[in-house]
Amino acid sequence: MAPTKDATRAVLGIALVAVLLVAAALWLGRDAESGGRTVLRLRIWDQSFVSAYRASLDEFERANPDVEVRITLVPWASYQQKLRLDVAGGVADDLFWTNLYEDYADSGHLMDIGATLGPQAAEGWDPQAVRQYTRDGKLWAVPQFVDGGTAVYVNLDLLGQAGVDPAELAAARWSPDPEQDTFRPLLRRLATVSAWPYNAANDFQSITLPYLGSAGGQLQRDGRFDFDSPQGREAFGYTVGLVTDRLSPSAADTSSASADFAKNAFLQGRMALFQSGTFNLAAIAKQAGFRWRVAMIPAGPAGRVSANNAIGVAGNAASAHPEAVRRVLAWLGSAAGNRYLGTAGATIPAVVSDQQVYRDYWTAHGIDVSPFFDVLRGNEIAAGGGPGFPAALQAILPILDEMYLGRLPVPDALARAQREGNAALTQQ
Incomplete structure (x- = not known):
């Protein structure tokens, strides 16, 4: 027997409500698997950093049980183009790696780190990295690691x-x-x-x-x-x-x-x-x-x-959860949160007090990494940037x-x- 018009309307109405509820849940960053926690997404381009970030974020989540941070991996080959499209479309992740940030800062798409974390937040970070991410007197990313010299x-x-x-x-x-x-x-x-x-x-x-x-x-x-x-x-x-x-x-x-x-x-x-x-x-x-x-x-x-490039993590100004993003940025810029990037020798942490962790790792493996640091004692060449x-x-x-x-x-x-x-x- 064919359904009546009223029954059809009822079914469509229920379906519409379900769609709206799912959309609202996604917009709020919550789903059944998160257990009601706010879900944030961190976008990076290098698979080799996933385990280090996962370990760091697991510690963060233990201290912040109301927030879950998921890692999104976008390969480098398509990262910059996809990020530009996603930022323009308003669908970028809450936090994302950046090394070419000026266009996003000038267009109002990034959180002002000084206003978000306070003016003292940058005191423990690599000075070159801070300079790299400072534009018009404001800091636009939390430095995560530096390459060191060539x-x-x-x-x-x-x-x-x-x-x-x-x-x-x-x-x-x-x-x-x-x-x-x-x-x-x-x-x-x-x-x-x-x-x-x-x-x-x-x-x-x-x-x-x-x-x-x-x-x-x-x-x-x-x-x-x-x-x-x-x-x-x-x-x-x-x-x-x-x-x-x-x-x-x-x-x-x-x-x-x-x-x-x-x-x-x-x-x-x-x-x-x-x-x-x-x-x-x-x-x-x-x-x-x-x-x-x-x-x-x-x-x-x-x-x-030599140049000394740094990678930073930016906060998406369009995130629906600015307070949760603030807490994650503060953690990733802290000595406790940043040290994970250096414990396995993957990279040089941007928190200066953590950089010895990187040196100690390679020294224990019989490798002298001092040339990467010594070359920066003289002149440096800027790696370029700008809109x-x-x-x-x-x-x-x-x-x-x-x-x-x-x-x-x-x-x-x-x-x-x-x-x-x-x-x-x-x-x-």
Whole structure:
């Protein structure tokens, strides 16, 4: 028998009420599995940090039984684009990792950390990280960890086969003047025992910034790109020359879209020197089947210069639970909450008092990580930022790829990359 119109309306009415109740529960961050607790979501891009964050947040939840924090993992390859879309659509997680935050801060999408946690909250955090996340006098993220400086992972077995003393590497200097350059001759000796002595490439953090800085150049000036300079041409001319001379892998293998090629070549024993950061330390310690150590990067005309990037966690200003978000931010920025990121040697905590935990871990495993810290005792090069920076970097990197492939001369490539990068900034 067909249902009456009244019965149909009743069924539809019940269904509508059910939908509204589910929607309300989701909006409130509560569901049957949470036991009535407020549910927050923390978005990150690295699977290797899930266990450390889970341990930290479990401790937080024991002290705050009314709040549950769930971790959302979005892979790095799609993270920035998805975050932009989700923030614009009002569906971003309550808390999320960020390293390029300026657009979100300027558009009012982030919590003001000073107003949220109080003006004294930043006193225990890495000063560089605080500077990185400060804009217009306000702090927009709680620093979570810092990369430290750039160093060189050294295959000691290959050095020994080539008759290169580690002390020679420690004293190595790169220079556009062949009479002063001691690094390239050293690489030529290593080329006799390894497929690739070194990893010069379009690697923004590990190669571009250290060489540009050690040449005496800079990435930006007054918010505009400024790498098309005499110092920039010296730095890029040197690293491109290493690829041309086959002292580093082909740019077809190490383009900006192929980040792991050099690391894998090092782990396979095919590369003698791998210049990189602390973010590769755990993988190398676990997988390297040869004797290795960490050494200082080669000095340039302006000495040894490195960037020191930090990752922060931001509070979503549109979160339905600002008070719960405040408590989580305070926990993740505390010594007790932040130390979990350093206990397994995964990264350098941004809370200064916790950084010794990281050093102690690696010391106990027989690895001296001091080069990552010592390189920062001198000058540092800013890693860049500002409104529109992600889009500008996307415009620049493919041009530098063409330069490393030998399809564009260094001066032409730098002029074009700087012009298009600044044009992208202007469009914001």
